[in-house]
Amino acid sequence: MNKGKFYITTPVxxxxxxxxxxxxxxxxxxxxxxxxxxxxxxxxxxxxGVDEHSQKTVDAAKKNGEELTAYTDRMAGIWExxxxxxxxxxxxxxxxxxxxxxxxxxxxxxxxxAAGDIYLGKYEGLYCKGHEAFMKEDExxxxxxxDHKTEPEFVSEQNYFFxxxxxxxxxxxxxxxxxxxxxxxxxxQEVKSFVEAGLEDISFSREQRDWGIPVPQDPxxxxxxxxDALVNYISxxxxxxxxxxxxxxxxxxxxxxxxxxxxxPAMLMAAGLPLPGQIIANGFLTANGVKISKSLGNxxxxxxxxxxxxxxxxRYFLLREVPYGQDGDFSxxxxxxxYNADLANGLGNFAxxxxxxxxxxTLACDPFDGAFEQAVAAMHAGVIKSMSGxxxxxxxxxVWRAISFGDHFINEKxxxxxxxDAARRRMLSDLVMLLERIxxxxxxxxxxxxxxxxxxxxxEGNVLRAKKxxxxxxxxx
Ligand code: MSP
Numbered sequence: 001m002n003k004g005k006f007y008i009t010t011p012v013x014x015x016x017x018x019x020x021x022x023x024x025x026x027x028x029x030x031x032x033x034x035x036x037x038x039x040x041x042x043x044x045x046x047x048x049g050v051d052e053h054s055q056k057t058v059d060a061a062k063k064n065g066e067e068l069t070a071y072t073d074r075m076a077g078i079w080e081x082x083x084x085x086x087x088x089x090x091x092x093x094x095x096x097x098x099x100x101x102x103x104x105x106x107x108x109x110x111x112x113x114a115a116g117d118i119y120l121g122k123y124e125g126l127y128c129k130g131h132e133a134f135m136k137e138d139e140x141x142x143x144x145x146x147d148h149k150t151e152p153e154f155v156s157e158q159n160y161f162f163x164x165x166x167x168x169x170x171x172x173x174x175x176x177x178x179x180x181x182x183x184x185x186x187x188x189q190e191v192k193s194f195v196e197a198g199l200e201d202i203s204f205s206r207e208q209r210d211w212g213i214p215v216p217q218d219p220x221x222x223x224x225x226x227x228d229a230l231v232n233y234i235s236x237x238x239x240x241x242x243x244x245x246x247x248x249x250x251x252x253x254x255x256x257x258x259x260x261x262x263x264x265p266a267m268l269m270a271a272g273l274p275l276p277g278q279i280i281a282n283g284f285l286t287a288n289g290v291k292i293s294k295s296l297g298n299x300x301x302x303x304x305x306x307x308x309x310x311x312x313x314x315r316y317f318l319l320r321e322v323p324y325g326q327d328g329d330f331s332x333x334x335x336x337x338x339y340n341a342d343l344a345n346g347l348g349n350f351a352x353x354x355x356x357x358x359x360x361x362t363l364a365c366d367p368f369d370g371a372f373e374q375a376v377a378a379m380h381a382g383v384i385k386s387m388s389g390x391x392x393x394x395x396x397x398x399v400w401r402a403i404s405f406g407d408h409f410i411n412e413k414x415x416x417x418x419x420x421d422a423a424r425r426r427m428l429s430d431l432v433m434l435l436e437r438i439x440x441x442x443x444x445x446x447x448x449x450x451x452x453x454x455x456x457x458x459x460e461g462n463v464l465r466a467k468k469x470x471x472x473x474x475x476x477x
Contacts, residue, residue, distance in 0.1 A: 020299035049094030
């Protein structure tokens with residue numbers, strides 16, 4: 001693998017609706033990691049995009065009374081703009097209707113076929129449109145899909161199958177050799193148990209559909225939307241690019257972990273291509289205990305929230321409130337509480353105090369004094385440890401401990417009232433440099449705020465200057 005290169009992806013999202021807070025959550029996680037790695041000096045490729053070949057797209061276009069391509073163009077634009085607004089730093093945006101993607105999917109299919117892993121068979125079973133997947137009778141509750149609360153349709157057709165069963169042993173061997181392949185660890189255990197229980201071949205095409213990528217050897221069939229969508233990770237970099245450097249991290253939600261940790265690696269093995277480094281799975285966000293989803297219609301709009309609280313506040317809340325991998329409940333009450341306590345009274349107030357006190361002073365960039373040295377070292381150690389395990393809430397907690405340290409210091413020493421100029425300046429330069437470090441560590445999490453703070457601090461040779469800034473987080477009633 002090329003050193004210094006880092007490739008991270010989000011899922012490609014269905015476009016039957018605009019982004020909601022759940023899709024934003026996965027994307028913000030990937031963005032935080034991407035920004036963090038970039039900060040470490042790595043050359044980061046960050047891919048996100050949209051999954052257009054779902055039956056849901058066709059249904060949604062019809063419901064909107066729009067022509068299919070007009071609908072997909074409009075929705076792709078909405079998703080791309082939403083990520084821009086949420087300060088997502090993706091370096092590519094892929095649509096599965098693009099020519100570069102269908103060409104790659106075709107090539108990929110030929111590789112599976114050449115390996116003898118595609119065969120024609122008959123499929124009969126229950127299909128859930130919400131999941132775009134077949135379901136087993138025992139997965140249903142009262143005949144309904146438990147996630148989408150809809151009745152799966154009975155499907156009986158001739159399909160091309162992928163010989164997934166052949167990869168049970170190779171997958172288990174691979175998992176054994178790659179102990180960090182799936183994070184968090186408890187999710188990896190679920191994946192292993194699922195594969196140990198045995199794998200069935202999987203239907204990889206659908207009959208008589210005109211929406212999708214045709215099966216190369218049989219244009220009456222289209223490639224199953226998942227077999228199409230997963231390949232997007234290759235389409236962005238090309239097959240050769242992938243061979244040289246496959247994705248380091250696929251960030252996904254727990255609902256689609258099996259597709260990424262079982263089916264995708266098996267497809268890559270069959271195609272003779274390298275496997276991704278790691279699949280990381282976030283939990284679900286719920287609203288009042290119910291999964292937020294486009295299909296259920298209980299969505300919360302991240303852009304609308306950002307307009308009221310600021311983009312950074314939305315990013316902060318999601319990463320601070322929900323421990324990575326676990327489910328978390330979104331409520332505006334909790335968001336408001338954290339906003340006022342952590343952002344307005346915490347970071348915002350600390351930054352304002354330091355910059356206001358330091359504005360009229362001429363300070364020096366001397367090394368930190370003892371207690372500051374320790375507080376900064378503790379913060380950095382906490383950040384490194386938690387970031388490598390995707391424990392974003394702990395990273396933020398470590399930063400907020402440094403903020404409290406600074407606040408206490410100001411109160412305890414009554415910095416504003418110290419009349420000895422040299423002593424006061426010494427304290428203030430420590431405080432300004434602490435604030436600067438805090439802002440730097442926060443860059444991957446709160447990009448706008450971080451830039452505002454670092455923009456207010458200037459270093460000229462050994463001279464440190466600070467200027468007041470507008471209130472970062474006005475209190476919300
Ligand atoms: N199109 C497929 C993915 C193909 S990837 C090759 C898909 N799309 S989706 O739009 O339905 O969901 C994509 C991802 O959005 C989920 O895996 C998950 O990461 C995220 N989430 C959607 N709803 C979510 C919540 N309510 N909470 C947290 N994440 C959620 O599946």
